[in-house]
Amino acid sequence: MSATKGPWGLAAAVILGLYGPAHAWHDKQPATDYSASVLLDGEMRLGLFKAGFGLTDWLQLETYTVPWLLRVANLSAKAAVWRPGDWTFALELGLMSWNPKNLPGASEDAVDVPVVGVPLTAHATWHPAPELRLSGALGYTVTKVDASDVSDADLSAVGAVSTGRAALSLEYRFGRVFAAVLEGHVMLYENIRADGSVTTEVDEDTTLTTYADSDVDLGKALRGHATLSGMWSWQEFNLRVGLGYGHYRVPMISFFVPEPFVVPELALFWRF
Amino acid sequence: MRWLMAALGATALTGCAPEGTKAPTPPDTQALRDTFTAPSGRLTAQSAQAVVSTLEARLQEVADVASLLTLGTGAVGALTGTVAVEHGLSAADGEAASSAGWALESRHDGLTVGVEAGGWVVLERRCPGWGDPDERGQIALTAVATSASGFADTLWGAARGCRAIRGADGARLRYDADIRLVVPDFERPSELMLQIAGAVTVDGATREYDFRARFAEGRAFLSQRLDEGQSLLLGLDFEKLGQAQTLEDLLDGLEVVDAQGTWTCDLQGCTGPGGEIAW
Numbered sequence: 001m002s003a004t005k006g007p008w009g010l011a012a013a014v015i016l017g018l019y020g021p022a023h024a025w026h027d028k029q030p031a032t033d034y035s036a037s038v039l040l041d042g043e044m045r046l047g048l049f050k051a052g053f054g055l056t057d058w059l060q061l062e063t064y065t066v067p068w069l070l071r072v073a074n075l076s077a078k079a080a081v082w083r084p085g086d087w088t089f090a091l092e093l094g095l096m097s098w099n100p101k102n103l104p105g106a107s108e109d110a111v112d113v114p115v116v117g118v119p120l121t122a123h124a125t126w127h128p129a130p131e132l133r134l135s136g137a138l139g140y141t142v143t144k145v146d147a148s149d150v151s152d153a154d155l156s157a158v159g160a161v162s163t164g165r166a167a168l169s170l171e172y173r174f175g176r177v178f179a180a181v182l183e184g185h186v187m188l189y190e191n192i193r194a195d196g197s198v199t200t201e202v203d204e205d206t207t208l209t210t211y212a213d214s215d216v217d218l219g220k221a222l223r224g225h226a227t228l229s230g231m232w233s234w235q236e237f238n239l240r241v242g243l244g245y246g247h248y249r250v251p252m253i254s255f256f257v258p259e260p261f262v263v264p265e266l267a268l269f270w271r272f
Numbered sequence: 273m274r275w276l277m278a279a280l281g282a283t284a285l286t287g288c289a290p291e292g293t294k295a296p297t298p299p300d301t302q303a304l305r306d307t308f309t310a311p312s313g314r315l316t317a318q319s320a321q322a323v324v325s326t327l328e329a330r331l332q333e334v335a336d337v338a339s340l341l342t343l344g345t346g347a348v349g350a351l352t353g354t355v356a357v358e359h360g361l362s363a364a365d366g367e368a369a370s371s372a373g374w375a376l377e378s379r380h381d382g383l384t385v386g387v388e389a390g391g392w393v394v395l396e397r398r399c400p401g402w403g404d405p406d407e408r409g410q411i412a413l414t415a416v417a418t419s420a421s422g423f424a425d426t427l428w429g430a431a432r433g434c435r436a437i438r439g440a441d442g443a444r445l446r447y448d449a450d451i452r453l454v455v456p457d458f459e460r461p462s463e464l465m466l467q468i469a470g471a472v473t474v475d476g477a478t479r480e481y482d483f484r485a486r487f488a489e490g491r492a493f494l495s496q497r498l499d500e501g502q503s504l505l506l507g508l509d510f511e512k513l514g515q516a517q518t519l520e521d522l523l524d525g526l527e528v529v530d531a532q533g534t535w536t537c538d539l540q541g542c543t544g545p546g547g548e549i550a551w
Contacts (some may be wrong), residue, residue, distance in 0.1 A: 201349050205398040211295070214392040 011081040029271055030185050031231060032219060033061065033240075034183050035135040036090035036123035038080045039271070048240075049268025071102040076119070076250050090123040096143075096252040117143040117253040129175070137167040141254035147196070159194035163187060163254045171231070179231045181242070185225030187256045223247035223256040229265045240267035295392045295416050296303070298426040301454050304467045306432045307495045308486040313502030315530045315542060320549050323528065325495055326328050326518050330494060330506070338533070339436035340411070340447045343399060344468075345487065347413050347461065348427065348453060348461050351395050392416040399434035402444055409433030411451065427453040431470075438474075446473040463488045491527060504531040 028038040032045075032052075039045055039054030045062070052062035058080040067074055075096035085090070096117035101110040121139035128134070145159045169183040199209040229242020242265035247256040274345065310543055313319060335390040371408030394414050401408030413429035433449035438445055449470025468483040486493040526537040528544070535544030542549050 010417070202395075204351050207396050208351070209394045210391065211393065229412075 014154045017099045027244055029233065030133065031171065031179070031181075031233070031238075031240075032078070033168070033267065034137075034181065035083075036080060036088040036125040038078050038090065044226070045202045045271050047267065048270060049267060067096075067098075067252070067257075069230045070098070071104065072096060072098040077124075086127045088123075088125045088127070090125075092119070092121040092123060094119040096120075096253060098177060100236060110180065111147070113147045115143065115145050116149070117141060119252065119254055132173075133169075133171040135167075135171070138252060139163075139167070141165070141252045154266050158196070159192065163173075163251075163256070164189045165249070165254055165256075177232055177234060178211075179233070181231050181240070183225070183244075184224060184226040185227070185246075185256075186222070187247070187249075190223075190256070223229060223258070225249060225260070225263070227263075227265045236270045236272045238267070238271060240265060241268075277441070280360065281535075296414060298414075298416055298424055299428050299452060300427075301426050301452050301467075304426060304452055304454060304465050304484060304506075307484050308465055308493060308505065309353050311495075311499070311503050311505050311530055313498045313504045313530055314403075314532060315504060315535055315546065315549060317546065317549055319498050319504065320542065320551055322498060323504065324519070324523075324551050326507075326521055327495065331522055332391070332481060333481065334494075334508075335438070336445070336479065337447075337468050337475055337481060339400075339438060339445050339471075340431055340434065340449070340468055341485070341492075342449075343397065343411055343431070343434070343436070344413075344451055344453065344466060345462065345464070347395050347397050347411060348455060348464060350397065351393065351413065351461075352416060353426070356421065364408065394429075400436045401432070402435050402437060407433070409435050409446070411447075413451065420516075422457060423455075425455050430467075444484075447471075448473075468543050493529070503532075507534075 022158065029040065029043070033037055033050075038058060039052055039060040041054050041057040043054040045052040047065070050062055051062060051065050052060055054060045060078050061077050061079065064072075064074050068252050074094065074096040078090055078092040080088055094117070094118075094235055096115075098115045101112050103110065108254050112172060119139060120130055121137050123135065123137045125133055125135040129176045142160055142162045142248065144158070146158050148158050163214060165187050168186045169181060171179050171181050173179040194212070195264040197209055197211045199207055204210050204255070223246075225244050225246025225248055227242050227244030229244075232239045244262055244263045246260045246263075247258065248261065248263045315323075350420070392414060394412060396412045397411045398409055399411065401542050402422050409432055411428050411429060411431040411434055415427045417422045418424045425496060428451065430450050433510060434447040436447075437443070437444045438546065447468075447470070450470065452467040452469075454465040455463075465486045468481060469483065471478050474481075478536075484495060486505075487510065490510050492510050493505045493507045496504040496506050505528070507529060508522060509525045510526065520539055524539050526542075528535040528537060528542055530544075533545040535542040535546075535549075537543075541551050
């Protein structure tokens with residue numbers, strides 16, 4: 001192969017996936033992370049950070065694996081609801097549930113504060129040419145924190161953060177194995193609503209309960225991040241490596257970190 | 273099936289939104305305020321007789337509600353003593369503070385709780401009781417934070433099964449009444465208007481009261497209705513109010529406010545803008 005001529009040629013050959021078996025990859029099993037595509041019927045995905053299963057050719061279930069180590073239960077269902085021509089439209093509904101008292105090794109008097117997150121995302125992908133896919137998404141996430149039943153405390157609070165977000169991605173294939181992916185997320189708005197109360201004892205006969213009810217719209221600050229990555233897809237093994245910058249979006253709860261920073265992108269999984 | 277997901281999503285999102293406890297709305301206290309606006313009546317020889325003839329009944333009324341008066345005004349003191357009104361939000365992490373904003377901070381034992389507009393506080397105070405610590409009853413007062421000046425000037429609540437023993441004669445008092453308070457200036461919480469409407473039971477005998485008083489400048493002002501539908505304000509020395517036993521105790525040092533101005537009274541009569549009037 002001509003790509004082996006010299007070290008740069010070798011590197012280019014590795015990146016573009018000219019070595020290794022060439023079966024069904026990007027074109028047959030399109031990436032599902034940043035698009036409206038779903039896993040194939042009966043297809044499994046197992047990886048470092050995600051696992052998934054294609055229930056049918058239009059419906060998949062996925063879960064983030066690492067959060068389970070902290071007893072963060074999470075599951076999402078994504079359905080490709082419409083596929084007219086070069087387009088695919090999908091809806092994705094997730095559920096995340098966590099409570100600090102369920103943390104491994106948590107003591108019996110650990111606080112009981114259920115946290116529930118529900119992200120809903122609408123995806124659209126346009127496939128105008130064999131080597132190009134453009135995807136967009138609009139998402140809405142509500143994360144509710146319930147501290148109304150904290151034992152041995154006079155604090156009671158219920159709060160919810162709702163976030164609206166948009167995402168765009170461009171995937172360009174340089175072959176059946178390698179694709180470059182440019183992906184961006186931007187927060188459209190963020191709203192925090194909290195109701196809470198604290199009871200204090202003024203003296204032995206008098207208590208004062210302070211109730212707070214706040215509704216804060218934090219959507220004025222622009223937050224987002226962009227990632228450029230390379231995606232390798234062999235017959236079963238897939239690897240995505242890249243680098244991003246910006247207000248990192250925490251998966252599942254879609255919280256955009258207030259301060260921007262450089263964040264590596266890494267996904268490693270098998271599809272079979 | 274596919275579209276069912278969208279419906280499920282919408283349902284799940286709706287269910288996740290917090291229920292949102294809304295601040296209670298203060299009751300209308302305009303009638304209480306009207307009671308103590310500039311009196312329309314005039315103190316004359318005839319109206320002075322009306323004052324004297326009803327003053328004894330007022331003395332009974334004051335004696336019956338005095339314990340609840342003390343508890344209510346004490347509750348306001350406890351409220352204002354633990355809640356500091358602060359204008360301007362404190363800067364967080366070096367960010368610019370909102371000069372247009374404001375916050376209330378409830379402080380006690382080192383605990384500080386910020387309450388912005390939309391917040392409210394409920395103060396609950398156990399009553400002295402008759403001796404059984406489990407049956408003392410309580411009064412509860414609610415105050416709502418506003419965006420203009422800290423608390424709204426109206427506090428309200430109720431006494432429920434509130435028991436006390438009258439110091440003067442050892443009578444057993446029980447209060448089941450609604451309480452309205454108007455505090456125009458929280459910098460001077462002792463100057464307020466108060467209404468107690470409900471049942472007062474004294475040694476088993478229950479009377480219904482709609483007692484209204486304004487406390488200012490060391491006096492308790494009571495409204496005195498005249499036959500013509502006009503009214504006077506009677507200003508009783510607050511210190512003497514609790515100990516007053518006889519009609520003379522109330523007359524000596526009484527102030528009467530009428531449409532002309534303020535009259536000062538003693539055991540013989542009153543002196544004021546219209547000259548002298550004997551009882």
